[in-house]
């Protein structure tokens with residue numbers, strides 16, 4: 001029973017991913033009692049950790065986008081990390097930059113580019129990838145009059161119209177596929193490159209817009225480096241969030257899946273009562289019921305839709321939502337001093353149609369993060385390959401991962417050099433950024449906002465990635481907690 005009446009707890013949070021942890025912390029810091037349910041054994045969701053060859057590594061997200069702060073200020077993730085006392089441990093990736101693997105060879109990604117869209121199409125590093133013909137076609141963007149960009153439009157269409165097929169196929173498609181697990185032809189430009197179309201209107205061209213955005217973000221540096229990480233791995237963020245939540249009295253119930261949630265009766269003067277039913281995922285014990293004043297839905301996409309459906313919210317036809325992507329990460333730890341020279345910088349993104357290579361991207365983690373190189377020790381390297389999976393594709397084998405890593409790094413890695421190998425599968429990671437997604441999400445959000453005592457947070461509503469997820473969850477949960485505290489809900 002809380003000070004607010006005959007309920008078990010003020011707030012039930014469903015899901016202990018970063019969105020749920022941030023929401024739980026905001027509520028608890030405002031003096032509300034909070035219980036967090038998560039179906040998994042450990043908190044963190046897509047931010048997870050594992051041990052490979054005795055090295056603690058991230059097995060999900062390994063960095064965060066630094067954008068999102070007001071001019072000159074740190075972004076939402078860096079601000080949260082600093083609030084949790086880990087500000088000095090923010091790590092900047094090595095400035096070597098990443099490469100792209102094309103069917104006819106590999107090349108470093110152009111320095112002045114955004115999602116592969118070149119800011120200076122005739123620069124040497126762009127011509128190396130596009131050839132003169134492709135580069136001149138891309139440069140035409142400077143001279144083609146700019147028509148109005150539709151409010152919601154696909155990134156692929158814009159790039160193709162302004163700069164031609166070569167930029168789309170050889171630069172933008174591998175990068176967007178690697179980062180967002182989707183083709184640029186279905187990706188909403190506003191979701192992945194906020195401000196790009198506005199900058200196009202101001203600058204009169206796509207390449208001009210890219211330069212303007214890079215200038216604004218202060219990221220005129222090697223491709224892929226508008227991100228940061230944490231010394232020791234991103235999982236430290238989860239550990240710090242959990243510790244802080246516990247300090248404020250949050251109770252965690254792990255390995256417990258929520259089956260349903262809903263208000264018991266119409267709220268009267270702020271006294272709505274929600275009942276949440278959850279069951280252990282480990283045994284057949286009786287489901288438990290918990291009453292609360294409010295509920296935060298912070299699950300991944302499929303569960304979130306089902307829970308909102310159960311609340312009578314119109315979630316639309318299931319087929320209107322894109323199929324969530326499944327990604328398999330293959331981690332290899334190898335002893336090979338040839339990798340000390342970082343032959344492909346911080347990693348390689350793979351264009352479609354490269355014969356013999358199944359991976360869509362490789363991160364040379366020890367070349368990217370100095371803290372990891374030091375932890376691994378001299379000559380030992382961590383390679384992380386990602387694979388898009390569908391229902392019929394089997395997971396990659398160690399031999400496949402080794403063969404892909406060899407091809408992508410331009411040297412033959414010997415099986416005897418392998419010190420550790422691990423596979424991690426991630427399901428239900430929705431390509432948030434598809435065209436039409438924002439409209440679907442807004443339709444859901446406005447219905448959810450009209451339900452007293454309900455808050456929905458998480459990447460499938462906020463936008464894939466920690467920056468968008470943390471920003472949305474922190475702002476929304478802080479307002480929500482304030483309203484609960486002051487009795488406005």
Ligand SMILES: Cc1cc2nc3c(=O)[nH]c(=O)nc-3n(C[C@H](O)[C@H](O)[C@H](O)COP(=O)(O)OP(=O)(O)OC[C@H]3O[C@@H](n4cnc5c(N)ncnc54)[C@H](O)[C@@H]3O)c2cc1C
Pocket residue numbers: 014015016017018019020037038039040043044045046047059060061062063064065256257258259298299300303327329426429457458459460463464465466467469
């Ligand atoms: C392989 C991979 C790598 C990534 N790398 C990066 C990166 O480097 N940088 C970056 O910014 N972003 C990255 N992302 C994306 C980023 O990790 C996510 O956008 C973010 O972590 C999502 O957080 P969330 O809390 O919204 O959701 P999730 O992390 O999905 O958390 C949802 C939680 O809900 C729980 N849950 C589900 N159903 C139930 C239920 N019925 N009852 C109770 N609990 C339930 C789940 O167990 C899970 O813990 C990556 C994603 C993947 C898959």
